[in-house]
Amino acid sequence: MNINEFLKEFQSEEIHYMSNPGNGGDALIAYGAFSLFKKNNLTIKIVERNDNLENKILFYAGGGNLNDLYTDCSQFIATHHLKAKKLIVLPHTVVGNDNLLKALNKNVYIICREKKSFEHVSKFTNLNVLLIEDLAFNINPFEDFKLKKTNSRLLYLLNYKTIISFLIKDFNKFKKILKSYKNHKILHAYREDSESSFEAPKNNIDISDIINMDGTMKDEKLVSMTTQGIFSFLNQFETIYTNRLHICIASALLNKNVYFYGNSYWKNESVYKHSIENKFPKVKWMGYEL
Structure with a gap:
């Protein structure tokens, strides 16, 4: 079913x-x-x-x-x-x-x-x-959000509402996003919370934590803005390293090269085996250690 x-x-x-x-x-x-x-x-x-x-x-x-x-x-x-x-x-x-x-x-x-x-x-x-x-x-990001397959325009992501939201939440995280655009090819997007299985590297951008307009997930418009923001940001890169399940899923839907690591328990691996392994050949399972 x-x-x-x-x-x-x-x-x-x-x-x-x-x-x-x-x-x-x-x-x-x-x-x-x-x-x-x-x-x-x-x-x-x-x-x-x-x-x-x-x-x-x-x-x-x-x-x-x-x-x-x-x-x-x-x-x-x-x-x-x-x-x-x-x-x-x-x-x-x-x-x-x-x-x-x-x-x-x-x-x-x-x-x-x-x-x-x-x-x-x-x-x-x-x-x-x-x-x-x-x-x-x-989700089909190219149809739902009219994403271009190659898109390097920073302002596509950073509309004024997004900028205001980031500035209110954490200006340092906002600056981290800006710095990330120095390299449009590779993104390290590991989680930095209790579900992580290892310490994230210094060049990490935990984009799931940075882009989030509504932590309650009740406001459909803000949820849509968050989702579009994440897809738009990931679309700037060719290769993504992550142990965030939905950064992996979003990157796979964008047809990116993904190196996917485990979280603190078996969630990532189990979803990978069931829904990703045989459907998204550009996603590689990396295990639980960086």
Whole structure:
């Protein structure tokens, strides 16, 4: 089953959608979701975790939140699964959470974005589990954002709204972006947070952290701006080195040369094997050490 086949069931329903907070990479997932909702003529209402959602159809956004590092997704499920008409977790990586998974019923659907999560959740026969690719793979950057395949214009990325956002967040990061344009061929874009498996080099630009207009992922316009900004920035380079999953995905969709490293657990490798290895030959798996 693909995501469009799954979503057809909900075309006559109102979907109450809970966003998944995160970085610029999560914006690609959110953008993919918003685009799919429109494509499938779905009616969406953005909700908050503590809203009264009894007997509603609930979607929790895709991502990597259902693991021991974060609690947003697990808390939403725990709060609402007993009273929801249906609760669907869009394509996710799932780690642990055994007690929560045991407590769920057949009104809950956990969609996994790679096989290791799917095998883990499938052990719990009290709920529904599906295997569908990460929603970011549904983006076509050249069609969605009219990107040119070769584009070296700095101002294409840095429109005035983007500049203002960067200046407000962190002027030093903004200067780092400007300096990166001295070399248009190679980008090192490693993560610099708890999911990193190694220390990033000094010439690193963690673009998922730098370009992010809305960390809540609730504002569709800002999510779109973030996604376009990331694709536009990556499109300046020929080769990208990264352990950010969605920088890898975005770069692959742009047909770039990618050297893809592992994060602090198996998420990157599992998505690579399921969705990237046999579809994007210019992406090379590099393992867990720089």
